[in-house]
Amino acid sequence: MKIGILFGGCSEEHPISLKSVQEVAKHLDPDTYEPFYIGITRTGTWMLCDRPGPDWENGRCRPAVLSPDRDTRGLLVLEDGKYETIELDVVLPVLHGKFGEDGAIQGLLELSGIPYVGCDIPSSALCIDKALAYLVARSAGIATPRFWIVLPGEQVDPGHFSYPVFVKPARSGSSFGVNKVAGPDDLPAAVEAARQYDSKVLIEAAVVGSEVGCAVLGIDPDLVVGEVDRISLSHGFFRIHQESNPESGSDNSTPIVPADISAAERSLVRETAKAIYRAFGCRGLARVDMFLTEDGTVVLNEVNTLPGLTSYSRYPRMMAAAGLSLGEVIDRTVSLALTGKLR
Numbered sequence: 195m196k197i198g199i200l201f202g203g204c205s206e207e208h209p210i211s212l213k214s215v216q217e218v219a220k221h222l223d224p225d226t227y228e229p230f231y232i233g234i235t236r237t238g239t240w241m242l243c244d245r246p247g248p249d250w251e252n253g254r255c256r257p258a259v260l261s262p263d264r265d266t267r268g269l270l271v272l273e274d275g276k277y278e279t280i281e282l283d284v285v286l287p288v289l290h291g292k293f294g295e296d297g298a299i300q301g302l303l304e305l306s307g308i309p310y311v312g313c314d315i316p317s318s319a320l321c322i323d324k325a326l327a328y329l330v331a332r333s334a335g336i337a338t339p340r341f342w343i344v345l346p347g348e349q350v351d352p353g354h355f356s357y358p359v360f361v362k363p364a365r366s367g368s369s370f371g372v373n374k375v376a377g378p379d380d381l382p383a384a385v386e387a388a389r390q391y392d393s394k395v396l397i398e399a400a401v402v403g404s405e406v407g408c409a410v411l412g413i414d415p416d417l418v419v420g421e422v423d424r425i426s427l428s429h430g431f432f433r434i435h436q437e438s439n440p441e442s443g444s445d446n447s448t449p450i451v452p453a454d455i456s457a458a459e460r461s462l463v464r465e466t467a468k469a470i471y472r473a474f475g476c477r478g479l480a481r482v483d484m485f486l487t488e489d490g491t492v493v494l495n496e497v498n499t500l501p502g503l504t505s506y507s508r509y510p511r512m513m514a515a516a517g518l519s520l521g522e523v524i525d526r527t528v529s530l531a532l533t534g535k536l537r
């Protein structure tokens with residue numbers, strides 16, 4: 195099976211994508227797949243390379259683009275003023291954040307007519323925008339934090355809020371641009387920091403509770419759910435991918451899988467994750483991040499439609515705890531992309 199694997203990209207999560215795709219490469223079954231690795235530089239240049247790695251741009255690379263023409267289903271590889279066509283059976287985007295999880299690459303893949311792994315355009319665009327996601331979640335009866343939207347150019351009255359609050363870009367990945375604000379004096383700077391990543395900013399009331407997550411795989415009604423995890427914090431707040439060397443662990447957080455919560459709480463978290471996944475129209479795979487409060491309420495935090503697949507990422511760890519290796523996750527999502535059903 196000829197599988198195109200997209201990685202890199204223009205978002206702030208470019209380095210994370212490089213780590214994710216290397217892990218994917220380790221778990222691809224060579225008897226099943228013939229991979230074509232398409233790296234996208236930080237400036238948006240597409241290159242077909244031999245194998246992904248931290249220095250992939252210095253290896254043998256050829257300019258290549260994905261054809262949006264359904265009569266030419268696959269890659270156009272440019273060389274010496276000519277192009278070669280490589281037909282692809284399926285595409286696996288290993289792209290995080292902007293242009294990876296926001297529906298942009300999904301739109302190009304829809305035009306191309308090539309089956310692809312992961313959520314479609316509407317669910318990707320919905321999940322990347324935390325404000326829109328909260329509105330849809332509330333309409334489905336799912337709890338969310340109290341939140342306020344700050345639009346481009348809009349001034350914020352720091353005296354309007356009860357503290358602490360979290361300030362974050364509305365449409366960005368990981369924890370880039372996210373700050374916890376303890377008082378009104380620090381709010382303007384936090385809003386400006388978030389605006390470095392997105393013109394639309396979200397201010398959220400802090401939720402008191404445990405941060406839990408759930409890995410979901412499949413399409414409704416056939417959903418596979420990984421073990422629930424809990425993020426144990428020693429101080430501060432959970433800032434994913436902000437460490438200088440995340441492979442060696444975090445300085446303030448430890449993921450506990452399976453989560454050290456009661457069986458009833460674990461079941462509630464899993465069922466809520468599935469309800470969110472369904473309400474947002476997700477397919478393929480997603481990681482649903484939530485809070486579990488002391489009174490047993492599950493509150494939505496965010497949904498990642500192309501979650502990290504690195505050696506230290508939460509999604510593969512939760513699936514592995516439920517008995518599914520990353521290789522099996524890839525096989526199942528590819529099968530779903532090709533047939534509409536889980537194998």
